[in-house]
Amino acid sequence: MSTALVVLDLVGIAAFALSGALVAVRKPLDVFGVLVLAGATGLGGGFLRDLLIGATPPAALQDWRYLLVPFIAGLVAFRFHPVLGRLEREISVFDAAGMGLFSVTGAVKALDYGLEPPAAALIGMVTAIGGGVIRDLLAGRVPVVLREELYAFPALVGASSVVAEVELDLGEFWVLVPGAVIAFGYRMIALRRGWHAPLPPGMDGY
Amino acid sequence: MSTALVVLDLVGIAAFALSGALVAVRKPLDVFGVLVLAGATGLGGGFLRDLLIGATPPAALQDWRYLLVPFIAGLVAFRFHPVLGRLEREISVFDAAGMGLFSVTGAVKALDYGLEPPAAALIGMVTAIGGGVIRDLLAGRVPVVLREELYAFPALVGASSVVAEVELDLGEFWVLVPGAVIAFGYRMIALRRGWHAPLPPGMDGY
Amino acid sequence: MSTALVVLDLVGIAAFALSGALVAVRKPLDVFGVLVLAGATGLGGGFLRDLLIGATPPAALQDWRYLLVPFIAGLVAFRFHPVLGRLEREISVFDAAGMGLFSVTGAVKALDYGLEPPAAALIGMVTAIGGGVIRDLLAGRVPVVLREELYAFPALVGASSVVAEVELDLGEFWVLVPGAVIAFGYRMIALRRGWHAPLPPGMDGY
Numbered sequence: 111m112s113t114a115l116v117v118l119d120l121v122g123i124a125a126f127a128l129s130g131a132l133v134a135v136r137k138p139l140d141v142f143g144v145l146v147l148a149g150a151t152g153l154g155g156g157f158l159r160d161l162l163i164g165a166t167p168p169a170a171l172q173d174w175r176y177l178l179v180p181f182i183a184g185l186v187a188f189r190f191h192p193v194l195g196r197l198e199r200e201i202s203v204f205d206a207a208g209m210g211l212f213s214v215t216g217a218v219k220a221l222d223y224g225l226e227p228p229a230a231a232l233i234g235m236v237t238a239i240g241g242g243v244i245r246d247l248l249a250g251r252v253p254v255v256l257r258e259e260l261y262a263f264p265a266l267v268g269a270s271s272v273v274a275e276v277e278l279d280l281g282e283f284w285v286l287v288p289g290a291v292i293a294f295g296y297r298m299i300a301l302r303r304g305w306h307a308p309l310p311p312g313m314d315g316y
Numbered sequence: 317m318s319t320a321l322v323v324l325d326l327v328g329i330a331a332f333a334l335s336g337a338l339v340a341v342r343k344p345l346d347v348f349g350v351l352v353l354a355g356a357t358g359l360g361g362g363f364l365r366d367l368l369i370g371a372t373p374p375a376a377l378q379d380w381r382y383l384l385v386p387f388i389a390g391l392v393a394f395r396f397h398p399v400l401g402r403l404e405r406e407i408s409v410f411d412a413a414g415m416g417l418f419s420v421t422g423a424v425k426a427l428d429y430g431l432e433p434p435a436a437a438l439i440g441m442v443t444a445i446g447g448g449v450i451r452d453l454l455a456g457r458v459p460v461v462l463r464e465e466l467y468a469f470p471a472l473v474g475a476s477s478v479v480a481e482v483e484l485d486l487g488e489f490w491v492l493v494p495g496a497v498i499a500f501g502y503r504m505i506a507l508r509r510g511w512h513a514p515l516p517p518g519m520d521g522y
Numbered sequence: 523m524s525t526a527l528v529v530l531d532l533v534g535i536a537a538f539a540l541s542g543a544l545v546a547v548r549k550p551l552d553v554f555g556v557l558v559l560a561g562a563t564g565l566g567g568g569f570l571r572d573l574l575i576g577a578t579p580p581a582a583l584q585d586w587r588y589l590l591v592p593f594i595a596g597l598v599a600f601r602f603h604p605v606l607g608r609l610e611r612e613i614s615v616f617d618a619a620g621m622g623l624f625s626v627t628g629a630v631k632a633l634d635y636g637l638e639p640p641a642a643a644l645i646g647m648v649t650a651i652g653g654g655v656i657r658d659l660l661a662g663r664v665p666v667v668l669r670e671e672l673y674a675f676p677a678l679v680g681a682s683s684v685v686a687e688v689e690l691d692l693g694e695f696w697v698l699v700p701g702a703v704i705a706f707g708y709r710m711i712a713l714r715r716g717w718h719a720p721l722p723p724g725m726d727g728y
Contacts, residue, residue, distance in 0.1 A: 134668070140719035142675045143668045146651075157574065162363065164372030166576030171641040188722050229377040239352075243454070248655070250664055252456055256340075256349045263348045307346035310394050368569065370578030435583040445558075449660070458662055462546075462555045469554045513552035516600050 114282055115215055118290065119156065119169070120179050122211030126241040127152030127180035129205040131187030133249050136201075141188055148184030149177075150248060152208075155240035159216045159233055163223040202301055205242055205254065209261070210294030213238035213268035214286055218276065227273045234269025235262060238293065260300035260307055268293025320488055321421055324496065325362065325375070326385050328417030332447040333358030333386035335411040337393030339455050342407075347394055354390030355383075356454060358414075361446035365422045365439055369429040408507055411448055411460065415467070416500030419444035419474035420492055424482065433479045440475025441468060444499065466506035466513055474499025526698055527627055531568065531581070532591050534623030538653040539564030539592035541617040543599030545661050548613075553600055560596030561589075562660060564620075567652035571628045571645055575635040614713055617654055617666065621673070622706030625650035625680035626698055630688065639685045646681025647674060650705065672712035672719055680705025 130151025134144040153170045160168035170176035216237025220230035239255045239262055246253040255261045272289035299305070336357025340350040359376045366374035376382035422443025426436035445461045445468055452459040461467045478495035505511070542563025546556040565582045572580035582588035628649025632642035651667045651674055658665040667673045684701035711717070 135722045135725065137668075138721050138725035139668055140721055142672065142719050144722065146667060146674045161367055161573055162373060162377065166372075166578075167574060167635070167637060167641070171574065171637055171645070174638070174640055177640055177644060191722055192724055223373070225373060225377055226380070228380055228383055229373070232383060233377070247453060247659060248665055248668060253454055255352060256343075256345055256454060260348065262352045307348050309344050309346055310341045310350065310397055312398055313341065313344035367573055368579060368583065372578075429579070431579060431583055432586070434586055434589055435579070438589060439583070453659060459660055461558060462549075462551055462660060466554065468558045513554050515550050515552055516547045516556065516603055518604055519547065519550035 112282065114286055115218060116173075118211050118286060119215045120175060122208045122215060123152040123156070123170075123176065123179050124183045125204045125211065126155065126208030126245075127183035128187050129201045129208060129242070130245045131184045132191060132201045132204070133245060133251070135187055135191045137249065144188045145181065145184040147245060147248060148187065149180045151241045151245035152180035152183065153241070154244035155208075155212050155216070155237045155242075158240040159212075159219060159237040162233060162236065163220050163225060165219070165223060203298070206294050206297040206301070208241060209238045209265055209297060210268055210290040210292075212241070213265045213293045214272050214289045217269040217272040217289070218285065221273065221276055227277065231266060231270040231273045234272060234289075235266040238265035238269065260305055261297060263307065264293045264296035264300065267296060318488065320492055321424060322379075324417050324492060325421045326381060328414045328421060329358040329362070329376075329382065329385050330389045331410045331417065332361065332414035332451075333389035334393050335407045335414060335448070336386075336451045337390045338397060338407045338410070339451055339457070341393055341397045343455065350394045351387065351390040353451060353454060354393065355386045357447045357451035358386035358389065359447070360450035361414075361418050361422070361443045361448075364446040365418075365425060365443040368439060368442065369426050369431060371425070371429060409504070412500050412503040412507070414447060415444045415471050415503060416474055416496040416498075418447070419471045419499045420478050420495040423475040423478040423495070424491065427479065427482055433483065437472060437476040437479045440478060440495075441472040444471035444475065466511055467503060469513065470499045470502035470506065473502060524694065526694055527630060528585075530623050530698060530702065531627045532587060534620045534627060535564040535568070535582075535588065535591050536595045536620075537616045537623065538567065538620030538657075539595035540599050541613045541620060541654070542657045543596045544603060544613045544616070545657060545663070547599055547603045549661065556600045557593065557596040559657060559660060560599065561592045563653045563657035564592035564595065565653070566656035567620075567624050567628070567649045567654075570652040571624075571631060571649040574645060574648065575632050575637060577631070577635060615710070618706050618709040618713065620653060621650045621677055621709060622680055622702040622704075624653070625677045625705045626684050626701045629681040629684040629701070630697065633685065633688055639689065643678060643682040643685045646684060646701075647678040650677035650681065672717055673709060675719065676705045676708035676712065679708060 127148040131144050131148040134147040213234045217230050217234030220233035243253045268289040275285045333354040337354040340353040419440045423436050423440030426439035449459045474495040481491045539560040543560040546559040625646045629642050629646030632645035655665045680701040687697045
């Protein structure tokens with residue numbers, strides 16, 4: 111992976127690790143529980159991606175920075191969570207940032223490993239939603255991706271735009287940045303404005 | 317994989333995807349939640365199978381039909397769920413059909429990848445129960461495989477019969493069809509007649 | 523893997539399978555539910571380990587003893603659970619034993635596959651906590667690793683000591699035994715004495 115891609119991957123890991131650690135702080139779990147949930151949330155999406163595309167052992171097990179980042183993010187959240195403020199809002203912002211970044215790195219890495227464009231877009235989405243699903247299953251919460259706000263779709267849109275940009279052979283900046291911005295921005299606007307996707311016909315009275 | 321095996325795999329994916337989509341419709345989730353649960357349920361068992369036997373990237377990521385089938389099944393369930401009628405019964409029929417088909421395709425593919433007969437039968441069972449377990453974990457339901465009705469055992473019987481038929485070197489029809497019919501039929505009869513497996517001694521008064 | 527390592531792996535599988543089967547007996551699940559939860563708990567950690575280090579198909583699918591052990595452990599727990607006595611305490615002892623053994627076998631196998639020491643220690647911890655997490659997710663319980671008692675940290679300490687001992691090039695006994703004893707003993711003492719790790723600052727009044 112290029113340096114830019116590794117940096118985005120590490121920032122995504124930090125964002126997801128913070129979201130997982132804040133969920134753990136809120137229960138509250140002890141310091142080891144916070145670190146385990148930070149690690150599982152930060153690294154879970156990338157583990158899923160690497161297992162599915164056959165890139166084993168996963169990147170996170172071959173590069174100590176991938177282990178250090180969620181460890182530090184977990185400790186920061188543990189110690190400074192009151193400064194981080196109203197937890198629910200912070201969790202959702204960090205979660206959206208991790209989602210946007212992972213939709214990009216997931217799709218690009220899948221293309222690198224020879225997957226076709228539709229499969230690469232799907233892997234981008236799975237990378238983006240995987241860490242949050244693991245966090246929510248471990249914490250006994252309904253996975254955010256299945257709740258009513260738009261989540262999986264922004265991830266898929268971001269990942270698909272990355273795949274399209276790679277096909278168009280644009281420079282690295284134009285491949286890496288717009289997809290993450292699209293996925294993060296779409297998600298945040300949907301969250302703030304309370305956008306909802308359609309419910310099944312006849313079920314919208316619930 | 318032979319054409320017949322791919323067809324059975326796709327029909328199993330469609331059946332499980334419908335079961336996942338109907339669980340999602342019933343909560344109710346929005347259209348993207350329905351598609352995510354349809355995809356995770358339809359493709360989850362095969363992903364587990366392919367990861368465990370080392371067939372990465374999984375078949376579903378190398379063949380666009382594997383992605384199209386759960387997408388269409390999810391949209392059909394989203395739009396036409398009132399026509400599909402009483403959801404609980406439909407979910408269990410589609411679920412049993414997917415289970416029967418995956419017990420066959422899982423066992424045959426595991427044998428193709430060189431696993432010994434007992435391991436291949438186990439992989440058949442894991443393929444058959446995996447999608448439903450993922451569906452139920454994501455939806456916050458107790459996995460159907462752990463509830464009281466017979467589920468894992470019919471899957472194991474179906475997968476074991478496939479392994480035996482391959483050992484006997486029968487033709488393709490006799491390898492593929494009886495196992496699926498046995499697993500599906502056993503499950504449906506158990507469900508309709510309320511058959512139960514024994515509870516632990518001293519615990520059956522619950 | 524050496525014979526000693528396979529023996530420790532099988533004993534760890536038996537211990538975890540008993541813990542899973544006793545959780546199932548306690549719900550109560552039927553005989554097949556008990557066997558499924560015994561198998562998932564006993565083999566889940568090793569499956570995770572082998573998938574993450576790229577050792578597919580997993581050891582449990584290439585050696586019939588790995589399938590026989592959880593099967594027998596499940597049947598024993600199903601039939602003799604009243605003799606096994608007060609279930610909660612037994613579950614936690616078997617669970618701690620499986621955790622200690624898997625922290626060793628996970629770390630050693632990861633080193634064998636070429637992972638760096640910090641990643642190998644992490645794989646040891648994941649192997650040690652994976653089966654219990656799968657058991658608790660399937661059974662609808664909050665994973666024990668996230669509850670307040672010390673769990674992940676003893677596993678990491680045990681796995682780290684193994685990695686250090688391998689680096690020091692000690693004999694097999696000194697590599698395999700101390701790590702398991704440290705992880706198991708630390709966990710049991712923490713459990714019996716009610717040791718707790720620190721809660722997040724400001725959250726300890728909960």
